[in-house]
Amino acid sequence: MKITPKTFLFAMPFLVFFIASFIWLEILSQKLGFFAGLVILSLASFLVFWNGLLINRRAGELFGLKSRKQIFVFSLGIALGFCELIWAISFLPFPFFILGGMFTVIFAFAFNIIITEHSIMRNAVLAAGLIIIFILSSPWLPPKVF
DSSP states (O other): OOOOHHHHHHHHHHHHHHHHHHHHHHHHTTSSOHHHHHHHHHHHHHHHHHHHHHHOHHHHHHTTOOSHHHHHHHHHHHHHHHHHHHHHHHTSSOOHHHHHHHHHHHHHHHHHHHHOSSOHHHHHHHHHHHHHHHHHHSOOSOOOOO
16 A cells, blocks of 8 residues: 555654654653653654655655655754754653644644645644643643642
């Protein structure tokens, strides 16, 4: 079965959400070390980004990426940037599914900017709105025990 760019754009956020939420669940429950989770999540984001650029060749043409090696190096650079983002998100006081949702929104926003050369403002407003919803719907403090 061949994966089309539209199918990948539809399935990618769900895949990233489940992977990110699972990794943060394992980190927060202390079944997985922080640095191991950071490496695994960075590797997963690299693989998703690299496969997305391979599937959607038009995005590679926008940046002058003509070979698989150039796409690999570009995706590796993006993954290093996401590694820093994962590090920063990990220190927020939210449950694992909120952390996974925030990472998914930022990842999908960045991926859509790379893939398409238009509608950046619409995507930015949508991403900011979703992150605000995540932050406002998340509990900040543990419940009071009486």
